[in-house]
Amino acid sequence: MRFxxxxxxxxxxxxxxxxxxxxVREVVFEGGCPGNAQGVSRLVQxxxxxxxxxxxxxxxxxxxxxxxxxxxxxxxxENAGQPVSE
Numbered sequence: 001m002r003f004x005x006x007x008x009x010x011x012x013x014x015x016x017x018x019x020x021x022x023x024v025r026e027v028v029f030e031g032g033c034p035g036n037a038q039g040v041s042r043l044v045q046x047x048x049x050x051x052x053x054x055x056x057x058x059x060x061x062x063x064x065x066x067x068x069x070x071x072x073x074x075x076x077x078e079n080a081g082q083p084v085s086e
Contacts, residue, residue, distance in 0.1 A: 005075030009066045012037060015075050022049050024076070032068050040069050049076050 005015045012032030018025040024044045029037035044052045053073045061067035066074075077084045 001079075003075075003079055005071070005078070007068070007071040009064055010061065010068050010071055012068050012071070015068075015072055017072070017075055017079070019049055019076070019079065023047070024049060024052055027072060029068060037068060040072065044072070049080055053077050053080075053082070 001020070002016070002018045005017065007013060007015060010032065012029040014030040016026075016028040016030070018027075024047055027041040027044055029041065040056075044056075047055075053076050055073075056069040057073035057077070059067045059069045059073075074084050
């Protein structure tokens with residue numbers, strides 16, 4: 001399943017995600033810090049959705065209450081029908 005997530009409160013604008021059988025297959029960030037976005041994308045490939053959510057949720061970017069990794073966790077949680085922690 002492929003889906004797009006419109007981010008809130010971060011530099012990236014959209015996260016394109018592909019999940020298959022509960023495993024993250026591909027993540028592409030539009031906008032944001034290219035190196036960090038590519039790094040996060042590669043690190044989560046092949047991992048279970050629940051593991052990625054646990055690893056990334058709650059990460060903050062400087063003084064912001066969220067980050068691109070946190071937004072990815074929120075996108076995955078929403079897509080999986082899980083509650084999103086604030």
